[in-house]
Amino acid sequence: MLVLTRKLNQSIQIGEEIEVKVVSIDGDQIKLGISAPKEVDIYRKEIYLEIQKENNQAIINEIDVLDFLKKNQKNI
Numbered sequence: 001m002l003v004l005t006r007k008l009n010q011s012i013q014i015g016e017e018i019e020v021k022v023v024s025i026d027g028d029q030i031k032l033g034i035s036a037p038k039e040v041d042i043y044r045k046e047i048y049l050e051i052q053k054e055n056n057q058a059i060i061n062e063i064d065v066l067d068f069l070k071k072n073q074k075n076i
Contacts, residue, residue: 011021
């Protein structure tokens, strides 16, 4: 993991198109501004993990349905 120190209004650049800027500091919280193309999805980590969990569950459910249909193909 790369660890950088930035002050208020300073940025980091990720590739050609993504900039992350410190826009405010209040006690132990900072606010980051992120400039990126619209096609780049940006999520808080906890939201991203929840999306991944739901996607994985949807895949499992779909596999279960397909298995059920295969097992019961003669009855349909």
